[in-house]
Amino acid sequence: MTKTIRWGVLGCAGIAVKAVIPAIQSSRSGRVVAIASRDLKKAEKTAAAFGITKAYGSYEALLADPEIDAIYNPLPNHLHAPLTIKALKQGKPVLCEEPIALSAEEAMALAAAQKAARLPVAEAFMVRHHAQWKTARALVAAGRIGEVRAIQTIFSYYLDDPQNVRNQAAIGGGGLFDVGCYAINTARFLFDAEPLRAIALMERDPAFGTDRLTSGLMEFPDGRQLAFTCSMQLALTQRVTALGTRGRLEIPIPFNAPADEPTVLVLDDGRDLAGGGREEIAIEPVDQYGEQADAFAEAVLSGIPLETGLEDAIANMKAIDALFRSAVSGRWEEP
Structure with missing residues (x-):
């Protein structure tokens, strides 16, 4: 893996467009290289606005891209855990927006998938x-x-x-x-x-x-x-x-x-x-979004556990x- 984390973004949510994508693009250790939406034209428009090289018309296609090192998941809440689990199965660590799931039970199922994949997953409490x-x-x-x-x-x-x-x-x-x-x-x-x-x-x-x-x-x-x-x-x-x-x-x-x-x-x-x-x-x-991206990238690159991991997310849920x-x-x- 290179020293720059290549991010893929699931969806064109407001938080992604207004805060997180710009923060990653100006962060010390990352850049967004792909974005996906169920509406391909929307993904292409967002990609063009931020100089992102790849736009996908499905989340699954982005997750399968071998040139993506990490995923940012800002999808609606009911898709946080399911798409994060899908990303883990594709070998991708995930920074997922809050809440990490719709219940503690669902968050624990995500934690089981994370343990099996042995990859970082963090809930995006940027504060x-x-x-x-x-x-x-x-x-x-x-x-x-x-x-x-x-x-x-x-x-x-x-x-x-x-x-x-x-x-x-x-x-x-x-x-x-x-x-x-x-x-x-x-x-x-x-x-x-x-x-x-x-x-x-x-x-x-x-x-x-x-x-x-x-x-x-x-x-x-x-x-x-x-x-x-x-x-x-x-x-x-x-x-x-x-x-x-x-x-x-x-x-x-x-x-x-x-x-x-x-x-x-x-x-x-x-x-x-x-x-x-x-x-x-x-x-x-x-x-704070840039600091969050750099902290996550450091965990991906170094293998050092995240300061705040899924145990904390489960406790919040x-x-x-x-x-x-x-x-x-x-x-x-x-x-």
Whole structure:
């Protein structure tokens, strides 16, 4: 294998076109050499826009290409696990968008295929590759705000297009799969622990059947808590606040941090309500999608295990499963 990873992309999803393909093309160790769509003309148009040399009219044809070293899978949620398994059977490692599957059971079947193939598979939580999240975790671990006992997260946007895959329940649409998964993933990252139980309120769109507003409460070891709200039909909002015994840590743009602008972390020691103890920590601009691509490429080239592998993805899916069960049962559920 060459020192440059040759990527193949499954589909022309918005996240691929707007963020991931440009990031791979400008990354240190990769380039996109092929893209596939069930609509060949769409694949050809996207390929031309990015200088990609090959366009395929089927996913299977791309997976069979021996000149592709790794796959990026941004397909609708119901195709994440099945197409990733197909890629593994063709000897291709896969970076797959979140959620890795539609259930923990499906994620475990994927893990079995990954174990048999002995190839890297990663869930594309790009936020863990951003310096602001690495810094936030280091500050929490160092006790800068005391003992962190609560995390509050909001992640919402407005989308009512019935043709959008996020609004199609049968293929894994809905807010918890799309954005609520980030609240869970990042809380697990900051707490460095797994939730013990979860309870959820879920309101579904009467036409789409998808969860358009979900609020969840999760208990972590030692009495720590995550409270979050995610929505696909509320105003665009992102915010994460970690509350400790000696202060708070706020991440103002936690998930879609701009690649070309600095971000900030806000520390406040809580001495007053006017911000008298406020401190801003500047984080240099970074393309979290490019960092993610380079980290995955390094694992492919070196054979060193990924820092965050499928075990982490399965743990996140177990938490999501528990929230879905709770929304039906009205009770606390264990992951």
